[in-house]
Amino acid sequence: MPENLTHREDYRKEKKLRILEAAARVFARRGFFGTVVADIATEAGIGKGTIYEYFDSKEDLFFAVFEWFVRQTGAKTKISISALKGSAPQRLEALSESLMGSWDEIRDIFSLVMEFWSASASSETRERFQQAFRQGYSDFRGIVSSLIRDGIERREFRPDVEAESVAAALVGTWDALLLQAWFDDSFDHRIAAKEFLDVVLRGLSLQ
Amino acid sequence: MPENLTHREDYRKEKKLRILEAAARVFARRGFFGTVVADIATEAGIGKGTIYEYFDSKEDLFFAVFEWFVRQTGAKTKISISALKGSAPQRLEALSESLMGSWDEIRDIFSLVMEFWSASASSETRERFQQAFRQGYSDFRGIVSSLIRDGIERREFRPDVEAESVAAALVGTWDALLLQAWFDDSFDHRIAAKEFLDVVLRGLSLQ
Amino acid sequence: MPENLTHREDYRKEKKLRILEAAARVFARRGFFGTVVADIATEAGIGKGTIYEYFDSKEDLFFAVFEWFVRQTGAKTKISISALKGSAPQRLEALSESLMGSWDEIRDIFSLVMEFWSASASSETRERFQQAFRQGYSDFRGIVSSLIRDGIERREFRPDVEAESVAAALVGTWDALLLQAWFDDSFDHRIAAKEFLDVVLRGLSLQ
Amino acid sequence: MPENLTHREDYRKEKKLRILEAAARVFARRGFFGTVVADIATEAGIGKGTIYEYFDSKEDLFFAVFEWFVRQTGAKTKISISALKGSAPQRLEALSESLMGSWDEIRDIFSLVMEFWSASASSETRERFQQAFRQGYSDFRGIVSSLIRDGIERREFRPDVEAESVAAALVGTWDALLLQAWFDDSFDHRIAAKEFLDVVLRGLSLQ
DNA sequence: CATGAATGAGGCTTCATTCAT
DNA sequence: GATGAATGAAGCCTCATTCAT
Numbered sequence: 001m002p003e004n005l006t007h008r009e010d011y012r013k014e015k016k017l018r019i020l021e022a023a024a025r026v027f028a029r030r031g032f033f034g035t036v037v038a039d040i041a042t043e044a045g046i047g048k049g050t051i052y053e054y055f056d057s058k059e060d061l062f063f064a065v066f067e068w069f070v071r072q073t074g075a076k077t078k079i080s081i082s083a084l085k086g087s088a089p090q091r092l093e094a095l096s097e098s099l100m101g102s103w104d105e106i107r108d109i110f111s112l113v114m115e116f117w118s119a120s121a122s123s124e125t126r127e128r129f130q131q132a133f134r135q136g137y138s139d140f141r142g143i144v145s146s147l148i149r150d151g152i153e154r155r156e157f158r159p160d161v162e163a164e165s166v167a168a169a170l171v172g173t174w175d176a177l178l179l180q181a182w183f184d185d186s187f188d189h190r191i192a193a194k195e196f197l198d199v200v201l202r203g204l205s206l207q
Numbered sequence: 208m209p210e211n212l213t214h215r216e217d218y219r220k221e222k223k224l225r226i227l228e229a230a231a232r233v234f235a236r237r238g239f240f241g242t243v244v245a246d247i248a249t250e251a252g253i254g255k256g257t258i259y260e261y262f263d264s265k266e267d268l269f270f271a272v273f274e275w276f277v278r279q280t281g282a283k284t285k286i287s288i289s290a291l292k293g294s295a296p297q298r299l300e301a302l303s304e305s306l307m308g309s310w311d312e313i314r315d316i317f318s319l320v321m322e323f324w325s326a327s328a329s330s331e332t333r334e335r336f337q338q339a340f341r342q343g344y345s346d347f348r349g350i351v352s353s354l355i356r357d358g359i360e361r362r363e364f365r366p367d368v369e370a371e372s373v374a375a376a377l378v379g380t381w382d383a384l385l386l387q388a389w390f391d392d393s394f395d396h397r398i399a400a401k402e403f404l405d406v407v408l409r410g411l412s413l414q
Numbered sequence: 415m416p417e418n419l420t421h422r423e424d425y426r427k428e429k430k431l432r433i434l435e436a437a438a439r440v441f442a443r444r445g446f447f448g449t450v451v452a453d454i455a456t457e458a459g460i461g462k463g464t465i466y467e468y469f470d471s472k473e474d475l476f477f478a479v480f481e482w483f484v485r486q487t488g489a490k491t492k493i494s495i496s497a498l499k500g501s502a503p504q505r506l507e508a509l510s511e512s513l514m515g516s517w518d519e520i521r522d523i524f525s526l527v528m529e530f531w532s533a534s535a536s537s538e539t540r541e542r543f544q545q546a547f548r549q550g551y552s553d554f555r556g557i558v559s560s561l562i563r564d565g566i567e568r569r570e571f572r573p574d575v576e577a578e579s580v581a582a583a584l585v586g587t588w589d590a591l592l593l594q595a596w597f598d599d600s601f602d603h604r605i606a607a608k609e610f611l612d613v614v615l616r617g618l619s620l621q
Numbered sequence: 622m623p624e625n626l627t628h629r630e631d632y633r634k635e636k637k638l639r640i641l642e643a644a645a646r647v648f649a650r651r652g653f654f655g656t657v658v659a660d661i662a663t664e665a666g667i668g669k670g671t672i673y674e675y676f677d678s679k680e681d682l683f684f685a686v687f688e689w690f691v692r693q694t695g696a697k698t699k700i701s702i703s704a705l706k707g708s709a710p711q712r713l714e715a716l717s718e719s720l721m722g723s724w725d726e727i728r729d730i731f732s733l734v735m736e737f738w739s740a741s742a743s744s745e746t747r748e749r750f751q752q753a754f755r756q757g758y759s760d761f762r763g764i765v766s767s768l769i770r771d772g773i774e775r776r777e778f779r780p781d782v783e784a785e786s787v788a789a790a791l792v793g794t795w796d797a798l799l800l801q802a803w804f805d806d807s808f809d810h811r812i813a814a815k816e817f818l819d820v821v822l823r824g825l826s827l828q
Numbered sequence: 829c830a831t832g833a834a835t836g837a838g839g840c841t842t843c844a845t846t847c848a849t
Numbered sequence: 850g851a852t853g854a855a856t857g858a859a860g861c862c863t864c865a866t867t868c869a870t
Contacts, residue, residue: 033240037865038832047831049867058865130390137387162402168394169380169403172387176379180344183337187375195369196376203410215853222854244840254856259841447654451844452853461852463846472844544804551801576816582808583794583817586801590793594758597751601789609783610790617824629832636833658861668835673862835867846856 016054019044024065028112032062063128066116070136076102081143088151089201092170095144096197099174100190103181110182141167148204157204170200223261226251231272235319239269270335273323277343288350295358296408299377302354306381307400310388317389348374355411364411377407430468433458438479442526446476477542480530484550495557502565503615506584509558510611513588514604517595524596555581562618571618584614637675640665645686649733653683684749687737691757702764709772710822713791716768717818720795721811724802731803762788769825778825791821 022044026035037058041048055061080098084091116129145167151157173196181189229251233242244265248255262268287305291298323336352374358364381400388396436458440449451472455462469475494512498505530543559581565571588607595603643665647656658679662669676682701719705712737750766788772778795814802810 049831134391165399165402166406168387168399169384172383173376173380176383177376180379184341192372192375195372199373199407199410203406256856463852548805579813579816580820582813583798586797587790587794590797591790594793598755606786606789609786613787613821613824617820670835
């Protein structure tokens with residue numbers, strides 16, 4: 001019986017994931033308000049009613065997609081960051097390149113991020129989303145600032161650098177460069193990131 | 208009669224502006240989809256139908272707000288930039304402070320910007336909005352990069368600096384810092400901007 | 415003063431007629447429900463509000479157009495009929511040709527007739543219109559049947575002919591032939607009327 | 622599963638028909654523009670939204686009613702005509718009586734026909750309806766004219782009769798007699814048709 | 829568990845009519 | 850008298866959600 005339950009749970013979990021993936025695609029394509037629940041069902045190859053067996057509402061599903069997406073992205077980022085080697089500047093460069101390089105993956109879901117932002121700007125879920133964003137940005141800022149502090153301790157960066165501020169700005173820069181790439185195909189965010197980080201690293205350096 | 212016509216036209220133009228302002232407030236508060244046309248009418252203190260005497264549709268009104276907003280912001284920015292004096296680094300600092308300082312004004316309309324982004328992420332108006340954003344970013348990038356090139360020519364910045372890339376990144380950074388401030392009250396974007404620009408200017412400097 | 419009043423009345427009467435004519439054109443073009451009062455004003459080259467100085471409502475105007483049209487058509491028909499000369503068969507033929515021949519004039523207002531019919535099929539004015547139609551048809555039937563009775567008395571038609579029935583049918587035939595011509599350009603109602611009347615006259619004749 | 626599908630399809634088809642019938646009643650009662658979609662739903666005993674599960678729009682439903690009605694009427698007429706026996710004159714008399722006799726059935730849907738005419742006189746569907754009318758009239762004309770040609774061949778009618786013209790006129794006469802009966806209760810279309818056909822048949826006869 | 833038929837609240841938009849100028 | 854700006858009732862349609870099968 002426990003095994004049975006487990007099987008059933010596995011089944012549900014897998015199905016839930018299928019719906020999640022389908023929903024992510026449709027939301028990214030059409031936006032939250034532009035998306036019709038029936039479309040998600042069609043995309044997932046199931047009946048309309050089935051979605052409500054797994055999620056309470058369209059909004060609930062939307063937020064589940066959001067959380068799933070954030071968790072996924074966060075996990076990937078943490079893994080790639082923890083794998084970084086070398087000096088602080090080298091690690092920052094590697095991080096930047098990793099972020100900018102994942103563009104091809106990110107571009108498909110950037111529309112989704114825009115939707116999350118949008119949802120955070122309106123509707124009652126505003127607070128819910130804002131908090132999640134706050135958290136996500138904060139986590140990332142923390143990682144980068146600890147990396148910078150590490151550099152300061154190792155005497156790779158100037159001691160009077162405000163790690164928190166620089167981290168916040170850098171995170172923002174990367175985000176905004178991806179944004180510019182998103183709505184402007186001709187914009188090369190990789191070069192911009194590389195050149196800019198060069199300047200920043202020089203500014204951080206002891207000399 | 209020409210005078211009469213002029214009067215009428217003035218009247219209509221002014222009324223259109225009043226509706227625009229009311230719409231901007233409501234759209235900022237509730238988002239495009241969260242906004243009900245009746246709310247805009249109430250906010251403007253007029254009847255529902257009157258809006259349709261001045262705008263073809265809710266979407267039309269929304270885009271009109273957008274264009275009006277972009278035009279306004281763009282004009283203000285250009286004026287404040289043209290007024291900048293001093294060396295290139297000084298001008299960049301002044302620009303940064305000016306942007307970050309206008310936060311109190313901007314914060315009220317940032318929600319509106321989010322809405323425009325949102326609208327650009329979905330629906331058929333996507334292209335319309337994306338292009339406007341592209342243009343806006345591109346304009347601003349151009350201003351900042353010419354400022355940097357100016358600095359290079361004046362030997363205030365290193366000659367091997369990629370003005371375009373740095374400009375794109377800086378513009379993005381400011382944008383993203385405002386964004387972080389927008390959804391995180393405890394985040395001090397002014398300090399972050401100041402500290403970060405310090406680093407960047409040091410990185411740009413000849414030494 | 416009486417002269418003054420007369421002038422004013424003349425002015426009003428003429429203006430009313432201008433509105434009537436404009437309304438007839440627009441109603442014929444777009445139908446009652448498809449017509450927007452503003453269009454009539456534009457067509458008449460006046461302001462929207464002015465119409466309500468001369469007519470109580472859109473429906474009132476519509477009915478006024480109808481009555482004006484019926485009066486006009488009726489008057490014309492009576493005149494042309496009273497001018498008919500010759501034997502009863504000859505007068506029927508002349509009448510038929512006159513009716514069918516006025517097609518080029520009628521075709522432009524047939525849409526209007528359709529609208530009147532339509533209005534009679536729906537809305538509260540149903541009864542109003544139905545009665546007018548009844549009256550119009552009845553008048554015309556009366557004219558034709560008296561013409562036929564005249565023929566019977568003159569021994570040009572068989573004595574056992576039911577004048578009323580034949581008149582009703584003939585009137586209907588002409589009406590329906592014009593209708594067919596109206597929605598089928600390739601249909602030649604003149605030939606059909608002529609050939610058919612030939613048969614009918616032969617059927618009415620003593621031999 | 623195929624059986625299941627068939628069941629579902631049957632169910633939908635039947636439901637669609639129920640809506641069609643309800644819509645026909647309401648449209649006949651109130652006209653196209655006078656009809657509110659909610660009324661149809663009430664008449665059909667279903668919810669407003671359900672109608673849109675089966676028809677794309679009010680106009681679509683209206684045209685579906687029209688087609689259904691035309692198909693039904695056409696089918697009935699063809700059947701009754703093919704069942705006619707006897708000489709050509711006898712068959713024409715039988716046809717006339719059959720048409721005039723079905724008045725009690727027709728009267729309830731004549732309002733509907735008026736609505737179709739109305740719809741054909743306005744809006745973009747004009748062409749759609751006009752063509753259907755053209756077709757219907759043309760079909761009927763064809764049937765009657767072949768009946769007449771048959772009579773000519775059998776030497777029951779004069780050889781110089783223009784079958785097409787007479788057919789067109791006869792069809793029109795019947796139509797118009799029903800029309801007169803529709804808006805004038807006191808008008809006896811049966812007698813008029815009988816008496817008139819007498820005259821026409823006499824006119825068609827060899828003597 | 830899965831489904832899709834049914835629903836009705838709610839939103840955008842139209843337009844006849846009014847009325848201040 | 851003439852005008853057109855203003856209005857709000859009313860209608861079509863969408864779509865998230867429910868629920869019987």
